[in-house]
Amino acid sequence: MTTLIDAGLVADHNAQLATRLEADYEALGGMLARRGQDIEALTALAQRFAVAVPSWGVGTGGTRFARFAGRGEPRNVFEKLDDCAVINELTRATPAVSPHFPWDRPTDAKELRQKADDLGLAFDAVNSNTFQDQQNQEHTYKYGSLTANSSATRAQAVKHNIECIELGRELGSKALTVWVGDGANFPGQHNLRGALERYLDSMREIYAALPDDWNVFIEHKLFEPAFYATTIADWGTSFACATALGPKAKCLVDLGHHAPNTNIEMIVARLAQFGKLGGFHFNDSKYGDDDLDSGSINPFQLFLVFNELADAALREGPAFKPAYMLDQSHNVTDPVESLMNSAVEVQRAYVQAALVDRAQLAELQESNDVLLSAQALKQAFRTDVSPILAMARVRSGGAADPVACYRASGYRDKVASARPAKAGASSSGIV
Ligand code: PSV
Ligand code: MN
Numbered sequence: 001m002t003t004l005i006d007a008g009l010v011a012d013h014n015a016q017l018a019t020r021l022e023a024d025y026e027a028l029g030g031m032l033a034r035r036g037q038d039i040e041a042l043t044a045l046a047q048r049f050a051v052a053v054p055s056w057g058v059g060t061g062g063t064r065f066a067r068f069a070g071r072g073e074p075r076n077v078f079e080k081l082d083d084c085a086v087i088n089e090l091t092r093a094t095p096a097v098s099p100h101f102p103w104d105r106p107t108d109a110k111e112l113r114q115k116a117d118d119l120g121l122a123f124d125a126v127n128s129n130t131f132q133d134q135q136n137q138e139h140t141y142k143y144g145s146l147t148a149n150s151s152a153t154r155a156q157a158v159k160h161n162i163e164c165i166e167l168g169r170e171l172g173s174k175a176l177t178v179w180v181g182d183g184a185n186f187p188g189q190h191n192l193r194g195a196l197e198r199y200l201d202s203m204r205e206i207y208a209a210l211p212d213d214w215n216v217f218i219e220h221k222l223f224e225p226a227f228y229a230t231t232i233a234d235w236g237t238s239f240a241c242a243t244a245l246g247p248k249a250k251c252l253v254d255l256g257h258h259a260p261n262t263n264i265e266m267i268v269a270r271l272a273q274f275g276k277l278g279g280f281h282f283n284d285s286k287y288g289d290d291d292l293d294s295g296s297i298n299p300f301q302l303f304l305v306f307n308e309l310a311d312a313a314l315r316e317g318p319a320f321k322p323a324y325m326l327d328q329s330h331n332v333t334d335p336v337e338s339l340m341n342s343a344v345e346v347q348r349a350y351v352q353a354a355l356v357d358r359a360q361l362a363e364l365q366e367s368n369d370v371l372l373s374a375q376a377l378k379q380a381f382r383t384d385v386s387p388i389l390a391m392a393r394v395r396s397g398g399a400a401d402p403v404a405c406y407r408a409s410g411y412r413d414k415v416a417s418a419r420p421a422k423a424g425a426s427s428s429g430i431v
Contacts, residue, residue, distance in 0.1 A: 003085075004086050009405070010399050017400040021387060025388070025390075028388065042388050043391050046347060046392035047392045047396050050094065050095050052324065052325040053098070055077065055080045055098065056100050057328050057338075058080050058083040059074060060331065061291065061331045063331065071415075072418070073421070074415075074419065077099065077104040078115055081115055081119055083415075085120065087336055089120075091340050091343045091398055093344065093347050094326075095122060096121060097122075098125050100126075102134055112171065113172060124325055125279065125325065126165070126167060126176055126177070127177045128160055128164045130145030130146065130160055138152075139152050141153065144180075144183075145157035146158070146161075146202035148198070157180075158202050158205045158206055161178060162206060162209045164176055165210060175214060175215045175278070177279075179232075179254075180232065181221075182230070183228070183229050183231050190231075203241065204245065207245045207249060214248060215248050216250070218241055218249060219254055220237060220251070220257060221257035235270070235271065238251040239270075242276050251278055253280050253281070254280070254281035255285070256327075260287065265301070265304040269312070272316070277322050278323065279325060281327030282294045282346050283328045284296045291327065294341075294343075300381055306352070306353035307377060310353040326339060326343065336412070341402075341403065351389065353380065355380035356377060356380045360376065
């Protein structure tokens with residue numbers, strides 16, 4: 001197995017922080033014990049947590065105005081995997097990568113799988129891309145893909161999704177995520193019902209190509225690129241489509257894809273209740289689909305999402321396993337740092353949600369004790385579980401402080417000289 005960050009460097013880094021960490025861990029352990037909670041059980045829980053990294057997230061993103069390239073950006077899927085491996089080596093919370101095709105299409109899937117294996121990585125859901133035209137593509141997606149009026153365009157988009165399934169099989173993936181930007185920019189542009197009927201017809205063909213042990217995740221998004229009526233705009237449409245398609249179809253919740261102030265945790269509860277919660281794209285936002293780092297704007301919302309997930313896990317048992325993935329665009333930060341930070345923030349919300357005494361909360365709710373019910377959640381959210389997360393990382397072979405250790409490793413400088421920027425290349429990152 002190849003490691004990209006020197007194990008000795010990580011050990012030195014951890015040794016430097018050990019005294020402080022142990023003191024903080026002990027203090028937190030004492031406080032939790034007084035609340036009847038076992039810090040060791042929580043640390044073990046944190047060690048089991050995993051969230052997948054989006055291959056496109058390791059490139060520098062941009063907006064429709066500009067993209068400011070970063071140093072040492074990965075130029076192909078192999079280099080992207082290296083960056084993803086660094087994130088996992090230091091956080092020990094991201095053992096899988098979610099690839100995007102055709103951006104990450106390998107010439108040899110076996111070679112790519114071997115490379116991932118060697119880096120200790122697996123592949124999570126594969127993503128199709130029919131929201132932009134590729135070079136030498138026969139039919140344009142300018143007016144839609146799976147919903148297009150043209151049957152030839154729809155067939156081309158269906159074929160691409162089926163190719164993604166094939167590639168995903170070779171990589172050991174078990175799910176396909178379908179997000180389409182299809183929609184209308186002007187009233188009258190679309191027959192709203194007709195577009196959704198065409199979407200379902202196309203999705204039925206894709207669904208039919210799924211292996212028995214696969215799922216297809218339907219990702220909804222309110223707007224962009226369509227600014228008037230997006231075909232799969234909300235969780236209701238996503239749920240209706242997943243239901244119409246069958247048991248292998250589930251809904252994917254990207255935290256940035258809702259109207260401001262939408263109660264996302266309630267959507268999570270609804271989808272879990274009806275067995276249609278497939279997975280997540282975690283990120284944060286202030287205004288729209290900003291794709292900011294997870295937990296950077298509204299960490300309480302992230303906690304409340306995990307509070308619903310903890311409730312669902314208790315009700316559904318081990319079969320309840322939504323896919324956790326990040327989906328962010330890093331425009332002004334080092335993508336490796338942002339992704340490490342986000343993985344830790346999602347893990348933090350997961351552990352904080354486990355602090356809630358669910359039996360006690362149920363009693364408070366039963367007796368209509370509104371104030372103490374709210375306080376039960378607030379107390380968990382206010383608890384700083386950082387020592388648990390750091391201890392979990394150290395015990396799993398990661399870094400007590402992933403960003404500090406990453407900076408000390410000089411990885412970015414190394415890749416900056418090994419990966420000179422290619423003129424005009426922007427194969428990585430969201431542009
Ligand atoms: C769309 O905004 C999205 O959230 C989908 O998941 C895409 O696959 C991804 O971003 C990258 O464009
Ligand atoms: Mn997404």
